[in-house]
Amino acid sequence: MAKRKITLIPGDGIGPEVSLATQRCVEATGVLVEWEIVNAGSEVMEKKGTPLPEEVLESVRRNKVAIKGPVTTPIGSGFRSVNVALRKELDLYACLRPCKLYPGIRSNFQNVDLIIVRENTEDLYAGIEFEVGTKEAALIVEKIKELNPKARFNPNPAISIKPISKSASQRIVRFAFETAVKNNRLKVTAVHKANIMKSTDGLFLRTAQEVAKEYEGRIAFEDRIVDNMCMQLVQRPQDYDVIVMPNLYGDILSDLCAGLIGGLGVAPGANIGDGTALFEATHGSAPKYKGLNKANPTAMILSGMLMLRYLGEKEAADRLERAVAKVLKEGRSVTYDLKENRNDPTAVGTSQMADAIIAEIKSGEYVPAGR
Ligand code: NAD
DSSP states (O other): OOOEEEEEEOOSTTHHHHHHHHHHHHHHTTOOEEEEEOOOSHHHHHHHSSSSOHHHHHHHHHHSEEEEOOOOOOTTSSOOOHHHHHHHHTTOOEEEEEEEOOTTOOOSOSSOEEEEEEEOSSGGGGOOEEOTTOHHHHHHHHHHHHHOTTOOOOSSOOEEOOOOOHHHHHHHHHHHHHHHHHTTOOEEEEEEOTTTOTTHHHHHHHHHHHHHHHTTTTSEEEEEEHHHHHHHHHHOGGGOSEEEEOHHHHHHHHHHHHHHTTOGGGOOOEEEOSSOEEEEOSSOOOGGGTTSSOSOOHHHHHHHHHHHHHTTOHHHHHHHHHHHHHHHHHOSSOOGGGSSSTTOTTOOOHHHHHHHHHHHHHHOOOOOSOO
């Protein structure tokens, strides 16, 4: 069997630990992988002057499939977010975050099995920002007043621009419907604030309605205003299936949905473009746990499972998911955050939880995955 070449970006903080756990679990499924390890983040910045060296982008472009540990973005510094930059540079326009509640995980909810699809390339995340007190911010304000005499500003505002385009809305909504088709899902819900932002979110909603017509009779469609959606999700998450959103709402709602299924430690993700995909957990680098062998590796291991599915390795992905589900259900060899009492001395470390998952993969005695 030929080896699959996959780019691995270990990240920083807890990234290298959860990445190693994931590498070991993926290898245990029997899929032959040649990992091409490249580094990004603040430590690389000190050596190479950029947190995202060209060789990282080249590696992902060449291999077309990558998996990445979290990378720290210091708040308020000039440091560019490696995570946002990777998605933009590689045009990974769709962020896919399945939120499935596995048996054994403590949650206030039951039967949660949602798929969040977030647009990754535009909205307030486009990075078009003007700092408070700058000439540029003042010029933008003047220009807006000229174009729209009704526009009112408080003195000296900082400005962020929210671009939403028809083409990006079309491709993300189509991606959501195709995800529904591939995963035998029944409904797509588009989330927006079109009642207030009639131009931007209005365009997103109108485009979603148009795309939905292509799937009429096969996949149901509905829309929800984002604030209402937040309430609905914490009251009746079972009512939803695939949810598609512009970038900012998608960022917020994916963490909300991670909360429904047991927290960031178990929430996997993927960033997908046309022909290229980068898999990563929803969580960040949790710097306070760096090097302590304490972080929960599940989110990253399940991201590895999504990667195997993307590669067409269905059987290996199923085996990995079943093994994770069994370890979670038993609740013995799990990290501190999955124990009822976070100070439970029986909690295991990152690498020991990976050992337990690997032992399950190899034992072949499985419980059904998922709900
Ligand atoms: P975080 O996800 O790192 O941490 C939030 C909370 O969840 C913390 O209490 C943390 O200890 C806990 N946590 C996270 N992952 C865990 C795990 N695997 N096991 C156990 N507990 C876990 O979010 P944050 O504190 O907002 O961000 C820290 C840094 O990570 C920031 O620099 C942020 O920009 C970056 N970040 C990176 C990514 C990414 O690389 N894709 C995503 C989000 C945040």
